[in-house]
Amino acid sequence: MDNVAGEKRPAETAVEETSTEVRLPQKKYFRQRAHANVFSDHHLDYPVSPAHMDWSKNFPQHFAPKDGEAAVEGAVTKDSGKKVEFADIGCGYGGLLVALSTVFPDTLMLGMEIRVKVEEYVNQKILALRQNHPGSYDNVSILRMNAMKFLPNFFEKHQLSKMFFLFPDPHFKKRKHKARIITSTLLSEYAYVLRPGGIIYTISDVKDLHLWMVKHLDAHPLFVRIPDEELVDDPAVEHVRTATEEGQKVERNKGDKFLACYRRITDED
DSSP states (O other), X not given: OBOTTSOBOOGGGOSXXXXXXXXXXXXXXXXXXSOOOTTSOOOOOOXXXXXXXXXXXXXXXXXXXXXXXXXXXXXXXXXXXOOEEEEEETOTTOHHHHHHHHHSTTSEEEEEEOOHHHHHHHHHHHHHHHXXXXXXXXXXXXXXXXXXXXXXXXXXXXXXXXXXXXXXXXXXXXXXXXXXXXXXXXXXXXXXXXXXXXXXXXXXXXHHHHHHHHHHHXXXXXXXXXXXXXXXXXXXHHHHHHSSHHXXXXXXXXXXXXXXXXXXXXXXX
């Protein structure tokens, strides 16, 4: 991370502005260990409830600031009426968010990432893309948060239509399985924020983890697996396979990708 003068280059200067555009941040200035302890106290900010969340800092073109909150430059003065519908849990370097932004331009989507430097990278990338492409990428944003603890603090009941769990930490050791992002308890929380008809997307290059996720989703009464033939017409699926850094790495190494998608059914079904 040293520059030519031998001095450390701070992350906040890793996005460079030229006369014509803002350069996208470079990952080499934002590298961090691949996994974080989800049970640690990470000193995260989170609202008491979804009603207390000020989304104007993330989506200034769609949300007005809450009373008493400072306005972000360019923020609207009246809410658009939209709510976040897609959630990418553990979004990493934001490849899926950027890819889906133009596929679903009218849908607000949020990435959630616990690693500080990775969240900084994605945030700077989104801001640069917004400046370089006015009118685009205003529908995507990222928050540093722990989805295993605070998801209901951000999202209302049945608010989301899609949730993505792409190449999550496999936590190979048996004593670490409780830290996996798909468990019976967590699935009930996901069912709470996911609307009936909504979809959970899972993919992994680790077969054992894939089978674990399938086992728990199959066993949960509020989820039913979507047959592979039905996924052919889903525009999100190809990006689930290829848009993330992890997915591209698996592709380069000619590894396997195990996909399983589940629909949230109604409580009465």
